[in-house]
Amino acid sequence: MLKLPIYMDNHATTPMDPRVLEAMMPYLREDFGNAASRNHPFGWKAEAAVEQARKQVAALIGASDKELVFTSGATESDNLAIKGVVEFYKDKGDHIITLKTEHKAVLDTCKRLERVRQERLDELKLMRLAQLTGAPVSRDNLAELSIKHDLDSDPVYRQWAEMPTGGARVTYLEVEKDGRIDLKKLEAAMTDKTILVSIMLANNEIGTVQPVAEIGKLCRQRGILFHCDAVQGIGKVPFNVEEMNVDLASITSHKMYGPKGVGALYVRRKPRVRIAPIIDGGGHERGMRSGTLNVAAIVGFGKAAELARLEMADESVRLLRLREKLRKGIMDQLDMVTVNGSMEHRLPGNLNISFAYVEGEALMMAIKDVAVSSGSACTSASLEPSYVLRACGVEEELAHSSIRFGLGRFNTEEEVDFVIKLMVDKVNRLREMSPLYEMAKEGIDLKSIEWTAH
Amino acid sequence: MAYSDKVIDHYENPRNVGTLDKADPNVGTGLVGAPACGDVMRLQLKISDEGIIEDAKFKTFGCGSAIASSSLVTEWVKGKTVDQAMTISNKDVARELALPPVKIHCSVLAEDAIKAAIEDFKKKRESRQQKA
Ligand SMILES: Cc1ncc(COP(=O)(O)O)c(C=O)c1O
Numbered sequence: 001m002l003k004l005p006i007y008m009d010n011h012a013t014t015p016m017d018p019r020v021l022e023a024m025m026p027y028l029r030e031d032f033g034n035a036a037s038r039n040h041p042f043g044w045k046a047e048a049a050v051e052q053a054r055k056q057v058a059a060l061i062g063a064s065d066k067e068l069v070f071t072s073g074a075t076e077s078d079n080l081a082i083k084g085v086v087e088f089y090k091d092k093g094d095h096i097i098t099l100k101t102e103h104k105a106v107l108d109t110c111k112r113l114e115r116v117r118q119e120r121l122d123e124l125k126l127m128r129l130a131q132l133t134g135a136p137v138s139r140d141n142l143a144e145l146s147i148k149h150d151l152d153s154d155p156v157y158r159q160w161a162e163m164p165t166g167g168a169r170v171t172y173l174e175v176e177k178d179g180r181i182d183l184k185k186l187e188a189a190m191t192d193k194t195i196l197v198s199i200m201l202a203n204n205e206i207g208t209v210q211p212v213a214e215i216g217k218l219c220r221q222r223g224i225l226f227h228c229d230a231v232q233g234i235g236k237v238p239f240n241v242e243e244m245n246v247d248l249a250s251i252t253s254h255k256m257y258g259p260k261g262v263g264a265l266y267v268r269r270k271p272r273v274r275i276a277p278i279i280d281g282g283g284h285e286r287g288m289r290s291g292t293l294n295v296a297a298i299v300g301f302g303k304a305a306e307l308a309r310l311e312m313a314d315e316s317v318r319l320l321r322l323r324e325k326l327r328k329g330i331m332d333q334l335d336m337v338t339v340n341g342s343m344e345h346r347l348p349g350n351l352n353i354s355f356a357y358v359e360g361e362a363l364m365m366a367i368k369d370v371a372v373s374s375g376s377a378c379t380s381a382s383l384e385p386s387y388v389l390r391a392c393g394v395e396e397e398l399a400h401s402s403i404r405f406g407l408g409r410f411n412t413e414e415e416v417d418f419v420i421k422l423m424v425d426k427v428n429r430l431r432e433m434s435p436l437y438e439m440a441k442e443g444i445d446l447k448s449i450e451w452t453a454h
Numbered sequence: 455m456a457y458s459d460k461v462i463d464h465y466e467n468p469r470n471v472g473t474l475d476k477a478d479p480n481v482g483t484g485l486v487g488a489p490a491c492g493d494v495m496r497l498q499l500k501i502s503d504e505g506i507i508e509d510a511k512f513k514t515f516g517c518g519s520a521i522a523s524s525s526l527v528t529e530w531v532k533g534k535t536v537d538q539a540m541t542i543s544n545k546d547v548a549r550e551l552a553l554p555p556v557k558i559h560c561s562v563l564a565e566d567a568i569k570a571a572i573e574d575f576k577k578k579r580e581s582r583q584q585k586a
Contacts, residue, residue: 357515358515359492359493359515359516359517359520361517361518362465362516362517362518362520362521365457365465365517365518376492376517385492395490396489396490396491396492397489397490397492400489400490400492432471433468433471433513433514433521434513434514434515435485435494435495435496435513435514435515436489436494436515437515438473438513446489449485451487451488451489451490451491451494452486452487452488452566
């Protein structure tokens with residue numbers, strides 16, 4: 001029997017596997033100890049459980065357990081990796097290269113570091129202008145005075161500006177139409193100041209898998225650290241930090257059938273990668289992340305990692321088959337439908353499609369028994385459609401018309417059949433109501449019309 | 455985001471979806487919004503020589519609130535005079551459908567669509583009178 005509503009939004013989060021919950025239960029009940037308590041059995045038991053989980057997670061990515069730092073999730077892991085490297089290696093350089101399609105946890109961390117640098121440079125300018133003019137300067141007349149005294153060619157200011165600022169300069173690389181990075185562009189962006197490349201394993205919207213092994217090789221050759229946000233790809237496509245020369249990797253438990261609020265950062269030991277902590281305190285996790293460990297969640301994370309390692313091969317075959325069934329079922333019965341992102345380099349459970357002339361939020365409302373996401377602006381607080389789709393060159397109109405399906409471990413063939421039929425019905429219904437569809441069918445070129453943008 | 459019952463009702467049972475003959479001199483067509491912004495409304499009004507709105511049809515590309523806003527105004531304008539229809543404001547639409555702040559632009563679009571359709575009708579009539 002088909003149970004409604006159907007969950008097909010497994011990129012947002014995944015349900016917990018019952019085996020994970022079972023593994024966690026004792027640590028929510030009688031085994032409640034603090035893993036840092038060194039002098040009684042409650043603590044020892046908790047510590048042993050954490051260390052076993054550390055091994056389970058490490059085994060999934062080909063790391064040693066000593067290389068994992070538990071965090072509250074991938075947002076924290078991304079912050080820790082990037083801010084931690086920028087602070088620790090500030091004397092070496094301050095340039096970061098990342099992608100326009102990265103998750104906000106990476107992009108907004110980079111933006112903050114750019115702001116930090118800019119603020120520091122402004123302070124230096126204020127100091128230099130005070131020296132030069134002998135008069136009071138403030139942020140209000142900073143721009144004006146900088147031009148007047150031509151600070152950009154002032155040798156003293158320029159020397160100061162080369163000193164570490166605590167922030168970073170960032171290059172946001174474009175992606176190709178299929179969502180993939182062009183390795184030549186990456187290489188061209190590298191400078192002798194580049195300390196970090198941060199590129200994800202797989203994209204959370206379009207499921208595009210990046211050539212991580214090639215990126216790792218390039219970074220290693222150039223002596224640049226490589227951070228990979230591996231959240232969406234882990235347990236779905238092969239990922240091995242040794243084979244792929246990854247120096248830092250972010251993982252989160254709730255995208256792989258584990259509990260929310262727990263994740264990890266992989267930090268390479270050989271050759272040793274150093275990071276400055278962003279949370280100070282009791283010195284847990286070898287000083288890289290203070291705070292009492294969430295033992296039950298970590299145990300669940302470990303169990304989820306073990307299941308992913310053992311079941312990935314079979315599961316990805318099954319998911320790919322379901323995904324292709326969904327894709328073909330929809331595309332065989334509807335015209336003017338396009339898939340966003342690479343078909344070749346794609347997560348097996350991901351399908352991101354645009355249904356031309358139908359708006360994404362209206363479509364989600366029509367299929368309210370199926371939980372999915374849309375790149376439509378209407379689903380976010382901003383009125384901009386998905387920046388990921390835009391970066392891949394998808395027109396705004398089609399970005400508004402996109403739906404993301406994320407198939408996961410617990411989706412069934414029966415559900416896929418139901419969703420195909422529903423999608424076809426509802427898209428047809430909404431197209432009957434769409435003036436754009438009618439015009440397109442009449443052969444009117446929609447681009448020739450002067451729209452009244454609002 | 456949760457929708458009001460009225461939005462859901464209009465969205466699920468939209469009133470007056472369809473197309474009127476653009477070439478009919480008594481039909482005014484308003485096409486407002488932009489595909490790139492995620493909503494386009496087309497409202498068509500059939501207006502008698504006495505200035506009474508006899509029929510109204512719409513088609514909308516947009517979210518549920520945009521569809522509901524257009525459906526609602528087709529109901530409201532029918533039977534009204536052109537002058538009465540011109541007084542319908544986006545605030546009336548937003549209030550009736552209990553639209554949240556992020557959806558106010560949908561009601562603005564519905565008001566614009568009424569005005570654009572009436573404008574189109576008036577233009578047609580003028581050019582007819584000039585020819586006569
Ligand atoms: C690619 C990617 N990175 C980072 C995150 C953030 O992970 P978390 O929810 O564990 O903070 C997500 C999930 O939203 C993601 O998809």
